[in-house]
Amino acid sequence: MVEYRIGEIAKTCNVNKETIRYYDRMGLISKPTRTDSGYRLYSDETINRILFIKRIQDLGFTLTEIHKLLGVADKEEVRCADMYDFVVHKLDDVRKKIIDMQRIECMLTDLKNRCPDEKAIHECPIIEALMDNKEKEEHQ
């Protein structure tokens, strides 16, 4: 079995060496074997795992979630059901977030549309709209 030093792994996976040590500390990758002088030695398995981590991180999973997930994946039994639940749960999260963002989009669009064509006038309808609890209070 071929073994690689941290720098090679970093280059292959396109991550920082420090990131790999960080994943090591966090227990996201299995403990490497070491040379007599203490250098870390990793196998292809770790390359796959790092790429896996990066891929699902892009899907919006946090490292904590990934950690849990990998724990599940490493167990072999029931792992499929757990994975399924995990993905379903995350999907739910993402959908909620999208709805939230769309709400924000609406509000911003609304604010934008309040602006007349002549943009350099003194009263700002945007500020007024946001400050609508101020309405008839003091102006100083």
Next chain:
Amino acid sequence: MVEYRIGEIAKTCNVNKETIRYYDRMGLISKPTRTDSGYRLYSDETINRILFIKRIQDLGFTLTEIHKLLGVADKEEVRCADMYDFVVHKLDDVRKKIIDMQRIECMLTDLKNRCPDEKAIHECPIIEALMDNKEKEEHQ
């Protein structure tokens, strides 16, 4: 003009006292007057400003952006044009983020759909899909 102590303001605005001191330090609210013993005293204006901050924070603005925005708003001239640009820029951001999230949603949905009805089997299609660079490598 009525003046309130920090605790009252905190209760009214439903934020922590520490948060108000933090906003004070950050220059997000105007410097309070003080009692002889150093207690902060705020007016209604500050209540409105804190509520304003909270409202646009919910719209996805960071405190740094809000700081800039309030600076613009306090200047009175050109403020409307700047506000407009700000909102347009933020709207763009939000739209990009939504598209991103929708891409993630698609991928998660795809992963979910790979699961057969019998969920407790040993091979996990989700893990397999995510690990597709592993394919014919070692199983140990």
Next chain:
DNA sequence: CTTGACCCTGTACCTTGGTACAGGGTTTAT
């Protein structure tokens, strides 16, 4: 006159996902 509820400042700490040294040791190439 003392207890409890306030308030003050200053500093440290939290989370997340790393990055950046400092101060060493090792290996490889010339």
Next chain:
DNA sequence: ATAAACCCTGTACCAAGGTACAGGGTCAAG
């Protein structure tokens, strides 16, 4: 044999938006 390139550990630091003390002062009620 020595310099460059690599590795090690341990610690501090980054953004953001606060929170949590520690160690003190102040104010109103009983």
